[in-house]
Amino acid sequence: MxxxxxxxxxxxxxxxxxxxxxxxxxxxxxxxxxxxxxxxxxxxxxxxxxxxxxxxxxxxxxxxxxxxxxxxxxxxxxxxxxxxxxxxxxxxxxxxxxxxxxxxxxxxxxxxxxxxxxxxxxxEEPIAFYAYMTQRLSSPSAFHTLVFDKTITNSGYGYHNASGIFIVPKTGLYVFTWTIQLNKNAYHSTELVVSNAIQGAAFLSVSQLEGSVSGTAIVHANLGDDAFVRTKSTYNAGDIYSSAIGRTFFAGWRLS
Incomplete structure (x- = not known):
């Protein structure tokens, strides 16, 4: 048996x-x-x-x-x-x-x-976009692409809110900026990636009060290049917040 x-x-x-x-x-x-x-x-x-x-x-x-x-x-x-x-x-x-x-x-x-x-x-219509998160992102892991699901501006139709990725519609010099909002007992390091190359980073750690950190980069990008914000490989803990008090957002525009 x-x-x-x-x-x-x-x-x-x-x-x-x-x-x-x-x-x-x-x-x-x-x-x-x-x-x-x-x-x-x-x-x-x-x-x-x-x-x-x-x-x-x-x-x-x-x-x-x-x-x-x-x-x-x-x-x-x-x-x-x-x-x-x-x-x-x-x-x-x-x-x-x-x-x-x-x-x-x-x-x-x-x-x-x-x-x-x-x-x-x-x-000619200018190229510019601005989008933000509408809800909290719970404990994102390393190399997590941030998705800014609420699109406010998308002139040139380069930003895709389903993936959080901006695909360059015209070669030129671009400005990219992003802001991350954190609450108590959290820390995160995020980076801007353009065409598989890290072009900027920002780090924030909060303990008792909420806070935010921003990053900005001016980058030459070619037609079809990807641009997005993601968490870095280390220094990530806690949630990323976004509300009417403070938005977590991603924006960019073509200078020339």
């Missing part, structure tokens, strides 16, 4: 081990899916940004061509008025008109394609 009981126990242990392995496999699959989703989000943002740039370039090229054609038409009229009364200059007028017509048809396309076309104008 004892032998039968032992066999049954061994079978249950084996079944438990199989279930644990399946759970571990499923957990790994979920992690891989999350990575895949994040990668697709980055690719989609890059494609949307490229489409926006191409559309802006197309519109600007059309304006340049329209303006050039208008100037060319005006210049031809001036030639007509200047040389129409002088038969001696008629061949020169015809030749000049032919040169201008040829330039309109060929050279303007070549210049438009070969010369760099600016995509930034005074009317």
């Amino acid at each position: 004892m032998e039968g009981f032992k066999i049954a126990m061994d079978a249950q242990i084996s079944h438990k081990e199989i279930l644990e392995r399946k759970i571990n496999d499923l957990s790994q699959t979920v992690q891989n899916l999350r990575k895949g989703i994040h990668s697709l989000q980055r690719e989609n943002l890059q494609q949307n940004s490229m489409i926006t740039k191409l559309q802006a370039n197309e519109a600007l090229c059309q304006k340049l061509m329209d303006g050039f054609n208008s100037n060319t038409s005006f210049t031809m009229k001036m030639f007509d008025q200047t040389f129409s009364d002088s038969p001696l200059h008629a061949p020169a007028a015809k030749q000049s008109k032919a040169v201008l017509s040829k330039r309109t048809a060929n050279d303007i396309r070549k210049e438009t394609l070969l010369n760099p076309v600016p995509t930034v104008s005074s009317s």
Whole structure:
């Protein structure tokens, strides 16, 4: 009877081990899916940004061509008025008109394609974001990405409040700033990560009263780079707070 009981126990242990392995496999699959989703989000943002740039370039090229054609038409009229009364200059007028017509048809396309076309104008929408946490984060572990779920400003659509990550929509110089709010008996060290490089850090320890700490960094970032705030590998204990009294937030904007 004892032998039968032992066999049954061994079978249950084996079944438990199989279930644990399946759970571990499923957990790994979920992690891989999350990575895949994040990668697709980055690719989609890059494609949307490229489409926006191409559309802006197309519109600007059309304006340049329209303006050039208008100037060319005006210049031809001036030639007509200047040389129409002088038969001696008629061949020169015809030749000049032919040169201008040829330039309109060929050279303007070549210049438009070969010369760099600016995509930034005074009317372009600025890039800036601001978001904060709406609730307390209980005892985050090391390398925990902070998610600022309430988006107030997202001009340029680079910030993603589901992941807490800002994906750079346009290459340039950026300012990033963040503030962490703590309550009694807590300490945390947080860091700003841009394109897998730590660009800033801030530490705070409180005992009896609540407090906050802020960090700011000015960083050059390229199109598609990630920017987010996370806890450091050490010096983390207690909860991170965010309320109407004091917000834990993340913000940034493009300088140039």
